[in-house]
Amino acid sequence: MTQDLSGRTALVTGASRGIGYAIAVELVRAGAAVTIMSRKAEDIAAAGEQLAKEADGARVLAIAGNAGRDEDRAEITRRTLETFGSLDILVNNTGINPVYGPLVDADLAAVRKIFDTNVVAALGFVQLAVKGWMAEHGGSIVNVSSVGGLRSTGVIGAYGASKAAMNHLTMELAWQLGPKIRVNGVAPATVKTRFAEALYAEREEEAAAAYPMKRLGTPEDVAKLVTFLVSDEASWITGETVRIDGGLLATGTLG
Numbered sequence: 001m002t003q004d005l006s007g008r009t010a011l012v013t014g015a016s017r018g019i020g021y022a023i024a025v026e027l028v029r030a031g032a033a034v035t036i037m038s039r040k041a042e043d044i045a046a047a048g049e050q051l052a053k054e055a056d057g058a059r060v061l062a063i064a065g066n067a068g069r070d071e072d073r074a075e076i077t078r079r080t081l082e083t084f085g086s087l088d089i090l091v092n093n094t095g096i097n098p099v100y101g102p103l104v105d106a107d108l109a110a111v112r113k114i115f116d117t118n119v120v121a122a123l124g125f126v127q128l129a130v131k132g133w134m135a136e137h138g139g140s141i142v143n144v145s146s147v148g149g150l151r152s153t154g155v156i157g158a159y160g161a162s163k164a165a166m167n168h169l170t171m172e173l174a175w176q177l178g179p180k181i182r183v184n185g186v187a188p189a190t191v192k193t194r195f196a197e198a199l200y201a202e203r204e205e206e207a208a209a210a211y212p213m214k215r216l217g218t219p220e221d222v223a224k225l226v227t228f229l230v231s232d233e234a235s236w237i238t239g240e241t242v243r244i245d246g247g248l249l250a251t252g253t254l255g
Helices: 018-029 041-052 070-084 108-137 157-177 204-208 219-230
Strands: 009-013 033-038 060-064 089-092 139-144 181-188 241-244
Touching (some): 018 041, 018 089, 018 219, 033 041, 033 070, 041 060, 108 157, 139 157, 139 219, 219 241
Parallel strands (some): 089 139, 181 241
């Protein structure tokens, strides 16, 4: 099944590397014009140069910005619309996780930052995309969540709670924005990225043993699912957060 996104514009947040960058690659290969953004100017510029090489005639815009800042979100959305003339696809991938361990010991300022970046910023981008383009023309939104938002982990509870909030946000938005706009989510288990490295570094084989598929995920695994969800092939799917976990939750544990 081949997705054709020719003539559409996508904005992917948190896309200088890892899952976000892999999603941008798949969208470009499917024919979309793509804006990628992340905080560090040098990293996102390098990612933009590489992304432009992934497909002939790829239209790519790379912007440095902090998803947690209102003015940065507005500027990124404005420049996307000015450059490409539309904003048909939004992928909310930005996420942080500075809190590990028992929630009763958690720094509440760090917990607030997790929710502000992982949930509030995602909603902020949705508001801008909808009011700037999708309300009139339609579109598709995908929120990148986590299996940590579906099952307790014991060690990344604040992050998991933020992703559970994102899952609910996905359902609420799907109800409120249909039928012209579809809103879905994806919930990966451990994917081999720098962001998740602490969960498998120096013990990948042991970590993978808990999965029925006997391997950890790759950014490309998630990217292919996201590309399907934003395409016309998924035209009757909305309000869904799709697990992509190598069968991990089917075992009844999180490893």
